[in-house]
Amino acid sequence: MTTEAPPKPRDFIREIVEEDLAAGRTARVITRFPPEPNGHLHIGHAKSICLNFGVAGEYGGQCNLRFDDTNPTKEEIEYVEAIEHDIAWLGFSWGDNLFHASDYFDQLYVWAEELIRADKAYVDSSSPDEMRTMRGTLTEPGVESPHRNRSVDENLDLFRRMKAGEFPDGAHVLRAKIDMASPNINMRDPVLYRIRHATHHRTGDAWSIYPMYDYAHPLSDAIEHITHSLCTLEYEDHRPLYDWLIENVPVPSRPRQYEFARLNLNYTVMSKRKLLRLVEEKHVSGWDDPRMPTIAGLRRRGFTPAAIRNFCERVGVAKRENMIDVGLLEFSIREDLNTSAPRVMGVLDPLRVVIDNYPADETEWFETGARKVPFAKTIFIERDDFIEDPPPKFFRLSPGREVRLRSAYFITCTSVVKDNAGNIVELHATYDPATRGGDSPDGRKPKATLHWVAADHAIDCEVRLYDRLFKSENPEESGNFLDDLNPQSLQIVPRAKLEPSIRGAAPFTSYQFERLGYFCVDPDSTDDAIVFNRTVTLKDAWAKVK
């Protein structure tokens, strides 16, 4: 019997989890994915989702979905629903473990009073400006607020009146009493609660004070018995505060926070603020515009959950800043669709070809793949599959040359018809009846195989061709990212010619249009007007030699 070494953990997070499990520090791993419902999920969130749900799944644990809804002025129910849909679509399930930070508002409030009683929190009545000034700078310590030494009773009274709605927004805040001289600015008496007279999407008008992320998050984790609270690098500085709260509040468990690098993708933006601007200022058609890096956008573009999951796995989890090439995302979707998408033929930029020796009134139906494709005297081929005076490495159609029409016949171009301006408007050709199906009995092998569609049987479809939304790799980098928008990011082909088998295809169905790429049916489609989105092109060796 051979003993194989146990597979090593794929990343440092799983390494930590395995150690904790092995050492008995926890019997079961519980993670959580904590979105704020103030925007749609994007591919960066997908990385976090795959990590949190992935780790929980692999080690027999559980991953909670918890909405971090502590700021009623920015959050909306519409986002909640979209987020749940996106996570489920990606293939992950939170089961019964759907929670909200707002579920814990009562408990959080009780604990805040306890902090006050323990003289570990106080009500500050300084203005935001005053607080900023007193906080000090990166190199200078802060100074203590004049309200810092209010009595417990006075703090309790004020805090209760804040809760009762007696004060206007901004009049007071509750602060932790830690250390105004800490080199870590997050420890300089951070704000725990602020007054917000706003209607919360779940708690309505029950509250006029709301906890801050730094207060709500660790305590919510503890309430849910989260063992590993995974977040991104910018929270590293907050960990001492996270731990301070866990230690100074009588919480029921001892969660630990670990930080990993967020995903960055080139040629796009990932911040919710910027994505929101693209939507609000109509630079894109919506959160689900196929050019958006949102889950909804990728879905509409034709990406599959498996492709996104595989992408996230390839990207890995580590602590160094990264900028992933979109090429890797494209590889992931090609890889998936290559094995699953039915092949079909469609011509984006049609050039008419008349096969002179083919009977005018005949239509043959070639059975290929799972469908039948009609062939007739007049067909369309792709305009750039013909060059009148071809360069050396070009082996598609040109005068006198024979090529194969995929699954049909060999044809030889006999003449070129031009308009007065010299534009090619039509080609004439002859076919070899002996090559029916695409093989020659004499073993002739054309150097090229072209896709085509019979003119009289073609269905006109709108095809939307997408390119990267931004011109430069890092649009965030210089000045206004909107100046970097790629004006060519969407090109519409109003009347592409598609083979008739695609009639009736349901939205989100993916096909490979042979030699062109993967395309999927857009939900804008109607029964008699199908719209396709190009998900991704095929790799194009000819483009390289060109």
Add this chain to the structure above:
RNA sequence: UGGGGAGUCGCCAAGCGGUAAGGCAGCGGCCUUUGGAGCCGCCAUUCGGAGGUUCGAAUCCUCCCUCCCCAGCCA
């Protein structure tokens, strides 16, 4: 100039003192009724730099350099 992180192939990323995994991209070749796919091969004498410890260093020590994050009553 304070604090917290990070530097291994063009882009990711393993490596945890025993002589640089893997993926993407790229480059050759084979094969092919998609210039696709598939298959085969190539692709870091060197790990931000300089010293040091050691029989042996990407891994340990020292100094230096570069990049990222933090001064919301956002998350």
